Amino acid sequence: MPYxxxxxxxxxxxxxxxxxxxxxxxxVIWDLVGTAEFQRLRRVKxxxxxNLTFHGAEHSRFNHSLGVYEIVRRILENFRDQPEWDPSxxxxxxxxxxxxxxxxxxxxxxxxxxxxxxxxxFTRAIILGDTEVNAVLRRVDEGFPQDVADVINKTYAxxxxxxxxxxQIDADRMDYLQRDAYFTGVSYGYFDMERILRxxxxxxxxxxxxxxxxxxxxxxxxxxxxMYWQVYFHPVTRSAEVILTKxxxxxxxxxxxxxxxxxxxxxxxxxxxNKEISVEDYLKLDENIVYYYFQIWQEEEDEILANLCxxxxxxxxxxxxxxxxxxxxxxxxxxxxAFAEAGIxxxxxxxxxxxxxxxxxxxxxxxxEERLPIHxxxxxxxxxxxxxxxxxxxxxSGKKRTDHKLYFPKDLIEQLxxxxxxxxxxxxxxxx
Numbered sequence: 001m002p003y004x005x006x007x008x009x010x011x012x013x014x015x016x017x018x019x020x021x022x023x024x025x026x027x028v029i030w031d032l033v034g035t036a037e038f039q040r041l042r043r044v045k046x047x048x049x050x051n052l053t054f055h056g057a058e059h060s061r062f063n064h065s066l067g068v069y070e071i072v073r074r075i076l077e078n079f080r081d082q083p084e085w086d087p088s089x090x091x092x093x094x095x096x097x098x099x100x101x102x103x104x105x106x107x108x109x110x111x112x113x114x115x116x117x118x119x120x121x122f123t124r125a126i127i128l129g130d131t132e133v134n135a136v137l138r139r140v141d142e143g144f145p146q147d148v149a150d151v152i153n154k155t156y157a158x159x160x161x162x163x164x165x166x167x168q169i170d171a172d173r174m175d176y177l178q179r180d181a182y183f184t185g186v187s188y189g190y191f192d193m194e195r196i197l198r199x200x201x202x203x204x205x206x207x208x209x210x211x212x213x214x215x216x217x218x219x220x221x222x223x224x225x226x227m228y229w230q231v232y233f234h235p236v237t238r239s240a241e242v243i244l245t246k247x248x249x250x251x252x253x254x255x256x257x258x259x260x261x262x263x264x265x266x267x268x269x270x271x272x273x274n275k276e277i278s279v280e281d282y283l284k285l286d287e288n289i290v291y292y293y294f295q296i297w298q299e300e301e302d303e304i305l306a307n308l309c310x311x312x313x314x315x316x317x318x319x320x321x322x323x324x325x326x327x328x329x330x331x332x333x334x335x336x337x338a339f340a341e342a343g344i345x346x347x348x349x350x351x352x353x354x355x356x357x358x359x360x361x362x363x364x365x366x367x368x369e370e371r372l373p374i375h376x377x378x379x380x381x382x383x384x385x386x387x388x389x390x391x392x393x394x395x396x397s398g399k400k401r402t403d404h405k406l407y408f409p410k411d412l413i414e415q416l417x418x419x420x421x422x423x424x425x426x427x428x429x430x431x432x
Contacts, residue, residue, distance in 0.1 A: 043286035049240035188226035323406030
């Protein structure tokens with residue numbers, strides 16, 4: 001039997017708190033789970049610094065990746081007898097679902113922002129490089145690693161396959177909303193996924209939803225909206241992200257300074273600081289390693305790096321206020337000047353952070369980024385875009401909500417002498 005079709009002699013299951021069980025029968029999937037690159041995802045948290053806000057959020061990219069695989073597996077079970085579905089695409093769908101987050105680094109998006117990285121590029125590099133994952137995929141077919149990479153890159157010829165993992169209503173979003181809600185302990189992320197899976201249909205180059213499932217999709221859209229504002233954009237989590245990025249920027253600055261010598265040389269960061277990152281170097285860095293350096297750097301001679309690391313490790317985070325830099329840019333300039341005058345470096349201790357989200361935004365001609373809409377399928381074969389039928393979705397379609405916060409170390413400001421003019425001006429601006 002070809003490796004592509006090989007089945008395990010007995011089905012393997014992972015006990016999962018969200019999906020109850022994750023089922024594996026394909027030898028290819030089981031072998032991929034056992035690779036070093038996939039096991040590394042156990043050491044990368046799904047929600048970065050969110051565990052400093054919601055203490056239960058300790059789940060990993062490994063958990064999530066298995067969950068996305070399981071949702072796609074269930075969708076394809078339902079598609080088995082659908083005339084629009086090509087069963088030969090099954091394995092590439094399952095592999096892409098399992099591996100879609102393979103290139104995430106420690107603290108994911110914060111880390112990417114500092115070093116100008118793209119986790120999707122590293123996902124493709126791992127799949128196509130000299131890795132255990134690549135060796136497994138090549139056993140299917142020499143061109144199979146490229147097929148899997150193309151699905152994740154959204155360049156695969158069959159757009160229906162791509163939409164299973166990347167669209168307005170895909171397996172990736174359906175897993176992370178429920179999984180993140182479960183581990184953070186909030187109730188916002190729950191929706192009737194089983195209902196959505198039952199009413200999903202393959203149609204030409206996209207997934208569509210039977211019209212009878214509209215209310216389940218409305219619930220999903222609102223769950224996403226609530227999770228972003230109550231969990232993903234939580235100001236305390238963002239405070240931790242601000243400190244994390246400041247640590248990395250400070251360490252990189254010191255590394256490029258000829259005068260400074262680290263007590264613990266940042267060997268694992270050197271290729272990142274030099275912007276010469278190999279796949280091998282990338283895979284060596286996970287959150288355990290990052291925490292080790294931060295723990296040691298609490299004792300560094302550089303007071304800024306030591307202070308920021310102490311804050312991050314001990315959860316002594318920056319305070320925040322509402323602050324729109326567009327309306328208060330003069331005050332922001334004054335604040336930076338007052339911080340500098342008081343001996344608090346504004347580069348590392350003052351930050352405006354903005355978050356924004358479009359909960360559901362369908363494509364409009366002329367816009368830069370195409371967001372394919374969710375279509376409802378009627379019994380007569382007619383398709384209608386979701387927001388034209390749903391008052392709930394129409395109310396939030398295309399409406400961008402933005403939130404601005406100013407982060408600062410309240411304790412350092414309070415320690416300034418009472419007679420300090422800089423302190424008085426800082427407090428005056430912060431109090432609005």
